[in-house]
Amino acid sequence: MRAALVTGGSSGIGLAIARALGHDGYALTVSARRPDKLEEAVKGLADEGLDVQGVPANMAKEEEITALAAAHRERFGRLDVLVNNAGVGIGGAISDHETKKLDMQLDVNLRAVYLMKRECVPMLKEAAAEHKKALIVNVASIAGKFGQPWLAAYSATKAGVIGLTQAAHGELAGDGVQITAFCPAFVATPMTDWVEGVPKEEMIQPEDIAEAVRFLLRTSPACMVPEMQFVRPGDKL
Numbered sequence: 001m002r003a004a005l006v007t008g009g010s011s012g013i014g015l016a017i018a019r020a021l022g023h024d025g026y027a028l029t030v031s032a033r034r035p036d037k038l039e040e041a042v043k044g045l046a047d048e049g050l051d052v053q054g055v056p057a058n059m060a061k062e063e064e065i066t067a068l069a070a071a072h073r074e075r076f077g078r079l080d081v082l083v084n085n086a087g088v089g090i091g092g093a094i095s096d097h098e099t100k101k102l103d104m105q106l107d108v109n110l111r112a113v114y115l116m117k118r119e120c121v122p123m124l125k126e127a128a129a130e131h132k133k134a135l136i137v138n139v140a141s142i143a144g145k146f147g148q149p150w151l152a153a154y155s156a157t158k159a160g161v162i163g164l165t166q167a168a169h170g171e172l173a174g175d176g177v178q179i180t181a182f183c184p185a186f187v188a189t190p191m192t193d194w195v196e197g198v199p200k201e202e203m204i205q206p207e208d209i210a211e212a213v214r215f216l217l218r219t220s221p222a223c224m225v226p227e228m229q230f231v232r233p234g235d236k237l
Helices: 012-023 035-047 062-076 099-131 152-175 206-218
Strands: 002-006 026-030 052-054 081-084 134-139 177-184 227-230
Touching (some): 002 012, 012 035, 012 134, 035 052, 099 177, 134 152, 134 206
Parallel strands (some): 002 026, 177 227
């Protein structure tokens, strides 16, 4: 048995990745901030016959991140795939942005990715020693590659995730832990409900991102993919 942990897994990209991994035989820990929404998602996965547990966690709180990693180890005893997907985006001009909104995005989008990785590295190294490969996926954003006006804090945190991914690659690649930063444009999830003029069916689909995780798991230990961009037709490159 292999096992995966997915944060921000109650909907959208995280849920699509969890479902794909579960159907590929991975035992799952799925986490999200809202217990009611998480319980509904986990029930849906379990009804599909998947081995899954839900662990609510606020990714802005270090003690809950630590408890999440511990709960996964207690239930499954191993970790082959870590997906850092939890994130928050708050729009607005820099001149009007409240400090608490900046801090929330720094905490959830960047600090939590660092802490989650720190807590899970020992398990990932153990899995890589066994199979010569474990995987971390850090869900960043195309905004981390091309900073977006009125999303300055979000863009900065996602650029930080890309930098963190590059640094962690240097530390962990020799142990067989592969790390990839995902940089998608608009994905049809609740996070893009605010977008006007782009119908959901014309956005990147969560299942597209899930298929990218499957691709990474099929590559050889000698093939590392540090970053993947996902854009729509007509998006500027």
